[in-house]
Amino acid sequence: MSDRWNNWSGSQQHDLARYESPTDEEQLRGILQTAQKNGQIVRTVGSGHSFVPFWTDDVIVSLDKMKGLIECDEASRRATFWAGTKLHEMGGVLWDHGLSLENMGDIDRQSIAGAISTGTHGTGATLSNIPSQLRALTLMKADGEIVTLSQQSDAELFRAAQVSMGALGIIIKATFELSPAYYLHEKNWSCSVEECERQREALIRDNRHWEFFWDPARDVCAMKTLNITQESSARRINDMQEVGKSYQILPSDREHKFNETEFSVPAEFGWECFMAIRQLMQTKYPEVKWPLEYRTLAADDMLISSASGRDSVTISAHQGTKYPHEAFFLEVENIFRRYQGRPHWGKVHSYKKQDLKKVYPEFERFCQIRDQFDPEGRFLNPFLRGIFCDT
Numbered sequence: 001m002s003d004r005w006n007n008w009s010g011s012q013q014h015d016l017a018r019y020e021s022p023t024d025e026e027q028l029r030g031i032l033q034t035a036q037k038n039g040q041i042v043r044t045v046g047s048g049h050s051f052v053p054f055w056t057d058d059v060i061v062s063l064d065k066m067k068g069l070i071e072c073d074e075a076s077r078r079a080t081f082w083a084g085t086k087l088h089e090m091g092g093v094l095w096d097h098g099l100s101l102e103n104m105g106d107i108d109r110q111s112i113a114g115a116i117s118t119g120t121h122g123t124g125a126t127l128s129n130i131p132s133q134l135r136a137l138t139l140m141k142a143d144g145e146i147v148t149l150s151q152q153s154d155a156e157l158f159r160a161a162q163v164s165m166g167a168l169g170i171i172i173k174a175t176f177e178l179s180p181a182y183y184l185h186e187k188n189w190s191c192s193v194e195e196c197e198r199q200r201e202a203l204i205r206d207n208r209h210w211e212f213f214w215d216p217a218r219d220v221c222a223m224k225t226l227n228i229t230q231e232s233s234a235r236r237i238n239d240m241q242e243v244g245k246s247y248q249i250l251p252s253d254r255e256h257k258f259n260e261t262e263f264s265v266p267a268e269f270g271w272e273c274f275m276a277i278r279q280l281m282q283t284k285y286p287e288v289k290w291p292l293e294y295r296t297l298a299a300d301d302m303l304i305s306s307a308s309g310r311d312s313v314t315i316s317a318h319q320g321t322k323y324p325h326e327a328f329f330l331e332v333e334n335i336f337r338r339y340q341g342r343p344h345w346g347k348v349h350s351y352k353k354q355d356l357k358k359v360y361p362e363f364e365r366f367c368q369i370r371d372q373f374d375p376e377g378r379f380l381n382p383f384l385r386g387i388f389c390d391t
């Protein structure tokens with residue numbers, strides 16, 4: 001067995017000897033207290049599906065053994081899970097209670113805590129990211145103290161903790177407000193970029209979910225819409241259409257490994273920004289065969305969520321793990337900078353605190369709260385110091 005741990009894409013690797021999997025809160029507290037005594041950094045891992053250096057050779061904590069449903073109240077449509085639960089372990093359990101997540105991203109392999117901590121989102125102009133579905137969070141701070149935050153208990157701290165990259169504490173429980181269980185009808189088709197531009201406003205308006213992948217090799221857009229249907233059984237209509245339970249239709253499989261960068265821009269700049277990146281790829285990076293993904297995301301009120309205070313379009317660029325991505329991603333990032341881009345917290349970017357303050361009105365406030373929660377910086381590795389601290 002390898003003595004190294006690595007993230008999904010293989011871009012981050014660490015010492016497996018320092019990998020801890022507590023089974024309960026007492027064990028977790030013990031790990032944190034030992035780390036505090038030894039002056040070690042502690043970073044939590046969910047499913048390791050982020051592409052950035054979130055981790056450490058000091059202590060990596062996994063909550064894989066703290067998972068499952070804790071309680072569910074069907075009347076208020078609220079359910080509380082242990083934070084190590086994977087998204088794909090929630091769907092069937094919730095369905096049995098007549099409930100579903102309001103929206104999901106492209107995959108369901110992430111842990112609850114990992115998905116919420118980076119603001120993971122799907123598509124849909126009226127739908128916000130996964131942490132927007134939270135109503136309460138329980139965290140363990142670096143000294144072992146447990147705090148439960150909600151809109152009622154302290155709205156500002158809750159808005160900070162919803163997207164916080166593990167920088168405030170280790171999330172141990174999460175309470176969601178859910179939708180009544182629903183079936184989705186998925187439609188797929190291809191069209192030219194010009195056709196996509198002509199149709200896009202109507203598609204955004206008329207569908208619960210719309211997105212496209214632009215294929216640089218063929219200069220074609222692979223379009224997808226999803227809408228709630230009153231049908232009540234899964235069926236494949238043809239190669240391009242199917243009906244199924246929401247938690248089975250929303251996520252897809254991602255067989256091939258890649259690295260990814262993604263930014264959100266104000267919705268009104270989305271198309272222009274996409275066209276600028278398409279031009280960059282056609283003129284300077286014709287060898288990149290991986291697609292651009294274009295999605296919509298409704299505004300929310302979290303302090304450092306990528307859609308904080310603004311309806312957004314998110315655009316992501318990919319490159320296969322066998323090929324270098326650094327120069328390409330940096331040039332894509334420079335285009336995003338022209339459009340007030342905010343990085344996806346789990347995907348490759350080079351933003352530092354001074355860049356982030358320009359695009360997040362409440363960034364400084366988040367840094368103050370982080371400082372109150374973790375004054376010793378127990379949860380800060382060098383990457384996160386660059387994000388949250390003045391250099």
Ligand SMILES: Cc1cc2nc3c(=O)[nH]c(=O)nc-3n(C[C@H](O)[C@H](O)[C@H](O)COP(=O)(O)OP(=O)(O)OC[C@H]3O[C@@H](n4cnc5c(N)ncnc54)[C@H](O)[C@@H]3O)c2cc1C
Pocket residue numbers: 008043044045046047048049050051054063083084104105106107109110111112113114115116117118119120121122165166167169170171172254344345346347
């Ligand atoms: C194939 C693939 C597809 C993806 N699709 C999408 C998509 O459609 N939409 C989208 O928005 N993103 C997408 N992502 C990005 C992904 O959703 C995020 O990077 C997400 O954070 C990964 O969840 P994870 O459980 O793997 O968390 P990790 O990557 O392991 O961790 C992410 C962050 O959460 C923190 N964390 C984890 N557990 C805890 C905890 N218990 N307490 C406090 N902090 C914690 C970590 O310290 C880290 O800062 C995709 C990534 C991949 C590889």
